[in-house]
Amino acid sequence: MGFIDKLRARWRDADTLLCVGLDPDLARLPERFLAGDALDEGEALFGFCRDIADATAEFACAFKPQIAYFAAHNGGEAALQRLIAHINAAHPQVPVILDAKRGDIGSTAQQYACEAFERYGADAVTLNPYMGRDSAQPFLQYNDRGCIFLCHTSNPGARDFQELPVDGEPLYRRIARTIAGDWNADGNCALVVGATYPRELAEIRAIVGDMPLLIPGVGAQGGDVEAVVRNGKTADGSGLMINSSRGILYAASGEGYAEAAAQAARELRDTINRWR
Numbered sequence: 344m345g346f347i348d349k350l351r352a353r354w355r356d357a358d359t360l361l362c363v364g365l366d367p368d369l370a371r372l373p374e375r376f377l378a379g380d381a382l383d384e385g386e387a388l389f390g391f392c393r394d395i396a397d398a399t400a401e402f403a404c405a406f407k408p409q410i411a412y413f414a415a416h417n418g419g420e421a422a423l424q425r426l427i428a429h430i431n432a433a434h435p436q437v438p439v440i441l442d443a444k445r446g447d448i449g450s451t452a453q454q455y456a457c458e459a460f461e462r463y464g465a466d467a468v469t470l471n472p473y474m475g476r477d478s479a480q481p482f483l484q485y486n487d488r489g490c491i492f493l494c495h496t497s498n499p500g501a502r503d504f505q506e507l508p509v510d511g512e513p514l515y516r517r518i519a520r521t522i523a524g525d526w527n528a529d530g531n532c533a534l535v536v537g538a539t540y541p542r543e544l545a546e547i548r549a550i551v552g553d554m555p556l557l558i559p560g561v562g563a564q565g566g567d568v569e570a571v572v573r574n575g576k577t578a579d580g581s582g583l584m585i586n587s588s589r590g591i592l593y594a595a596s597g598e599g600y601a602e603a604a605a606q607a608a609r610e611l612r613d614t615i616n617r618w619r
């Protein structure tokens with residue numbers, strides 16, 4: 344089953360629009376992962392994220408590991424590979440989005456696509472559309488996998504370029520229109536829209552029909568869940584992967600970290616569902 348169908352099945356069967364972000368910051372891991380003289384960074388990253396994934400899977404429509412938190416450390420990439428293999432085996436109904444924000448000339452993009460889909464076995468990957476259609480093509484041609492393009496990001500600097508006028512409309516609208524109308528021939532595209540820009544979210548939803556939207560920025564970045572759901576949902580009350588990373592991962596710092604993460608995930612799922 345392709346990414347978009349897997350996601351739609353998960354929305355329906357588990358009644359959740361919550362995406363659990365796996366951004367393991369070594370400095371914030373519970374004590375038990377940091378004990379001993381010779382810290383095995385890869386083992387710590389894997390063990391923590393496995394526990395979080397197992398505790399939160401029932402509330403998740405997707406998992407989103409952020410590659411930088413792994414690649415920054417010795418053994419981190421092997422840990423990420425093990426983590427995605429674990430999720431695919433233990434929670435095969437929950438799609439995995441590799442958050443890598445890739446984008447380069449075609450020949451290099453081909454290698455990045457191989458990394459995301461073959462090496463890591465991800466169902467989808469986040470991509471930067473800045474370099475244009477040919478930079479996206481190596482990813483798009485894996486038509487059973489999801490290509491999730493940055494459209495209007497959650498950070499303050501999103502305004503620097505993404506809102507500049509292009510032929511009378513802001514660039515983020517042009518990106519939404521081009522991807523929905525041209526790049527999505529195989530129906531495997533989605534867009535990233537920050538929760539911190541709910542007005543722009545409504546505009547983008549109006550352009551892209553029922554294309555799935557990945558929405559980071561609730562919780563730690565201050566995005567409002569009610570505004571996101573009201574402005575971003577599709578007619579059937581789905582269409583969204585609302586991500587929370589730090590708000591779930593670090594709900595507690597001591598031994599109860601997995602239970603606290605599950606509780607935070609359950610609460611956010613319920614809050615999202617209240618507004619659907």
Ligand SMILES: O=C(O)c1cc(=O)[nH]c(=O)n1[C@@H]1O[C@H](COP(=O)(O)O)[C@@H](O)[C@H]1O
Nearest residue numbers: 409442469496497537559563564587588589
């Ligand atoms: O593509 C992303 O996931 C992303 C896009 C964006 O515009 N803003 C954004 O915060 N993200 C990612 O979403 C996650 C947000 O984490 P929290 O703020 O801790 O929930 C991080 O992994 C970011 O890298």
